[in-house]
Amino acid sequence: DAGVIQSPRHEVTEMGQEVTLRCKPISGHDYLFWYRQTMMRGLELLIYFNNNVPIDDSGMPEDRFSAKMPNASFSTLKIQPSEPRDSAVYFCASSLDSFRYGYTFGSGTRLTVV
Amino acid sequence: QKEVEQNSGPLSVPEGAIASLNCTYSDRGSQSFFWYRQYSGKSPELIMSIYSNGDKEDGRFTAQLNKASQYVSLLIRDSQPSDSATYLCAVGLVSGTSYGKLTFGQGTILTVHP
Numbered sequence: 001d002a003g004v005i006q007s008p009r010h011e012v013t014e015m016g017q018e019v020t021l022r023c024k025p026i027s028g029h030d031y032l033f034w035y036r037q038t039m040m041r042g043l044e045l046l047i048y049f050n051n052n053v054p055i056d057d058s059g060m061p062e063d064r065f066s067a068k069m070p071n072a073s074f075s076t077l078k079i080q081p082s083e084p085r086d087s088a089v090y091f092c093a094s095s096l097d098s099f100r101y102g103y104t105f106g107s108g109t110r111l112t113v114v
Numbered sequence: 115q116k117e118v119e120q121n122s123g124p125l126s127v128p129e130g131a132i133a134s135l136n137c138t139y140s141d142r143g144s145q146s147f148f149w150y151r152q153y154s155g156k157s158p159e160l161i162m163s164i165y166s167n168g169d170k171e172d173g174r175f176t177a178q179l180n181k182a183s184q185y186v187s188l189l190i191r192d193s194q195p196s197d198s199a200t201y202l203c204a205v206g207l208v209s210g211t212s213y214g215k216l217t218f219g220q221g222t223i224l225t226v227h228p
Contacts, residue, residue: 043158053216099213102148102150103160107156
């Protein structure tokens with residue numbers, strides 16, 4: 001099993017540009033989560049999906065952020081337009097049943113907006 | 115009160131000592147508890163899960179759960195410098211939140227010095 005796969009690993013972009021982060025969950029996992037991690041705020045849940053349907057997007061900071069899961073094997077997190085305060089590490093995680101097995105995290109995307 | 119709270123760090127212990135990491139949670143109905151380890155620059159990795167009151171041992175790690183006190187801890191025996199990392203407590207809260215997501219504490223940084 002290849003685990004949760006995220007791309008790109010690093011992204012440097014200029015303020016105002018569109019950024020798209022990608023995630024491939026573990027096959028068979030019904031839940032997919034997008035987190036953001038910073039030193040100041042720790043690990044923050046942005047949005048999560050169950051069976052490709054968004055369940056809770058209350059953590060999405062503002063309308064500049066959007067997430068999609070068009071099928072069971074792919075999800076995107078888009079930021080448009082990006083701002084320097086969006087600089088963080090973005091993690092994708094997947095789970096078969098979070099309460100029984102916890103999550104498996106991807107390697108993360110380190111985003112820097114200059 | 116935060117939903118999941120960990121003892122403030124950083125925590126520094128000498129090699130060979132017992133490291134004790136603590137976590138409290140707000141929802142008395144919570145049923146699943148996890149400890150994640152995160153090395154600097156890496157993603158969180160699941161190391162322990164516990165669901166019932168008492169102790170659960172796995173090698174040098176022991177998770178302890180006391181639901182009456184809403185308290186979960188992680189003990190690391192014979193601490194090694196390779197245990198130096200941030201440890202995240204995660205709880206499957208069941209009230210006021212959507213099923214399927216874990217709530218993370220802010221993490222405790224552990225340093226094991228030779």
